[in-house]
Amino acid sequence: MVSREAIHTLLYPNSIAVIGASRNPKKIGFQIVYNLVKDGYRGRIYPINPYANEIMGFKAYPSIKEVPDEIDLAVISIPADKVEKAVKDSIDKGVKALVVIASGFSEVGNIDMERAIVDIVDSAGVALLGPNVVGVLNTTHSMNLSFCPSLPYKGRITMITQSGALAIGLVGWTWANRIGLSKMVSIGNMAQIGFEEMLEYLEGDDDTDTILLYMESVKDGRRFVDVARRVSMYKPIVAIKAGRSVRGAKAAMSHTGSLAGDVKLYDVAFREAGVIPAYGLEDGFDKALALHLQRPMKGGNIVVVTNGGGAGVLASDFAEENGLPLKDLPSDLMNSVRRVISPFGSPRNPIDLTGNAYKDDYIEVLEKVLTHPWVDGVVAIYVHAAITDPLEVADGIVSVANKYPDKPLTMAMIGGREVAIANAWLRDNGIPVYPSPRRAISAMSALYQYGKFLNRQLPRK
């Protein structure tokens, strides 16, 4: 079993040897050194290459064993049949963590070759990520130890992905959508470190408050549930489980050699462990963002506040389909809302402020709703109207929502360019905002599911 300290070194090394470092920009061994430097890694870097004296200004060594200093981590990007030797040399040198980028192991049937490496690292107490990974990206350590062209947008969500390609593709996505990550970790073949070990580490990671998984399979279902349930008590976990269908499971087998397993088993395991299921990439990020920015719902009463009736109808539909049906407001709340909204609006649930609503109308109604004890969560909807500046409305929403952090709020803003600007501002100020009622409701359902899980964990009297 790999130690917490070894995994910490994997994510926060102070010195890195790059075995297979190259001067050829097309080689991964070049890109790793380049990315470390370009993205601001502040530790020491030792390129290992028997045919070079110097790479990108760093003195190169023919073997890791000839480096005169201590080394925390070695990243290995050489052909598969040479990896075992490099692993041994690295351990002899005293590294605490290994990242094996190289592919050509269990994912193509070379199971013994992979097993041999695991035996070596296990008995040495060294952490092993891979083989067959893109690498580790840690924004809080300014470390792009990978062949992703950049670090993700910085934040406090950590994503663990069994697909390396998705790690690369999603880095750009985090910038485009302003979803901040602490770490993006590609775990590849999971020969030693799998979801279980990463979750165990992340439980105590001060830089991570929310966890997002792209998962095709787990190594040990029972252990995954045990670990995930413990971690979920402190940090929400969202899982995009791929291979849910018959054909998807077959594709997962061909992709990562994963036994994707029966989807119903995963559903039960997730529920038991408090893991929030997500359906695809957008839903995964949507839910992780909501769980990162907002607190879980304490009960099941949501209120929809909208300036567009149609958007309110759509929200009502999706709420019901997500197990969070809107209910009638308590009469005192309905009456106090009725007194302040337009006579053409509706004080029911959804509350319809009509298209004439300004910033102050949102503030006034949200203040009443968020302070009412019956209310557990609010979905605010703004459909861009001719008369209002969405940034002003956003400012109003932020001012009132952040006064009552115990009542979670998600938002949908429907419109074009002005709305996109307001959305960026909302996300940067703690409001999970989405382009449609459907997604705002799905995000709220994650806060509901997580709250239900936490409630179940309370001691019964």
Place this chain on the structure above:
Amino acid sequence: MVSREAIHTLLYPNSIAVIGASRNPKKIGFQIVYNLVKDGYRGRIYPINPYANEIMGFKAYPSIKEVPDEIDLAVISIPADKVEKAVKDSIDKGVKALVVIASGFSEVGNIDMERAIVDIVDSAGVALLGPNVVGVLNTTHSMNLSFCPSLPYKGRITMITQSGALAIGLVGWTWANRIGLSKMVSIGNMAQIGFEEMLEYLEGDDDTDTILLYMESVKDGRRFVDVARRVSMYKPIVAIKAGRSVRGAKAAMSHTGSLAGDVKLYDVAFREAGVIPAYGLEDGFDKALALHLQRPMKGGNIVVVTNGGGAGVLASDFAEENGLPLKDLPSDLMNSVRRVISPFGSPRNPIDLTGNAYKDDYIEVLEKVLTHPWVDGVVAIYVHAAITDPLEVADGIVSVANKYPDKPLTMAMIGGREVAIANAWLRDNGIPVYPSPRRAISAMSALYQYGKFLNRQLPRK
């Protein structure tokens, strides 16, 4: 029954009287004149206002009856209780179409007031849009006859919406997502013109090739099915049906006074009529875009081509969940694909090109897939990889996909800013592209459903 010619005048008038035109920028009567001018309307404009001589440079008249020229259309934005008189005056003047922006009719219980107006326009053979509408936006006529701040992005999809707020909010959305509309028509209370009449007109509208509906209810279910089925033979219809849930139906009743009806009845009606159901706004536009840009699938065999294994697994899942399960490729196709892809890839379905795939790899494989008789449709996936320029890949996809227009193709591109640029280019060049496998598959399922409907209409031998 309103004539086709009258509805044509409603959408393409050569002269417009604005009853309730105003010099106060906060009034809708100002915004309508302003928007007509600003967005390039080329017909004549007559402001009607008893207290002004001139509005925005146009001579104003105290009554429509005093205008010395012929007038095609009158738009009415005055208090509800004065609308009937304005309607009568307009008909006396000889208009062929009326747009009643004013609200305060059946949606707040004033059913008789609305009925009286309908009786007048019906017996005069005049088209009536409204009351309680945002207006008519027609990009092919450069006419923004509404209080939407701008025309939508120009194209060949026409959207008919029962929610006026959504009309305004979605105009910006069409620009942000490069989804081109011919017309956006807010039909409000549907006192005379409803979905049935609009569909009937659009069947013969040369500027419209795809129709998107936001619908809470229809006036006459049987007639809707009859009309929609006939129109669907020539032009696909996508419907976002709101009020599907118990609570959503209640909200629809409070929003538009709609009897949203049993969702199962709508499902059956849509299937019978070939109307493609959409779940929310994004799904509605996603499907309309695919149906606008690509031809329907002739059978049920789709092939997924991806450079990311995980994205391929997700696509497999969603395909199965959308009733389009991936099947094994015929062995001749699989073998010919195997010969050209990386040995680390997979020639099965999904075809995995691996992260090393360049533009030419996509072209070579897509050429084989699109020309194979077994294949009915292709979902291409590009996960942004370190080594490739997404715009180059996009260029390759366009070149090969547009050679075989009979085989529909949708695409998912996962990444950040570079991918957004490539996506804009893809959409402008006929490829419906989406940010996730889930949405690319959902769009393909619309092409499948529409193809199935068309197949059912073929004469049986």
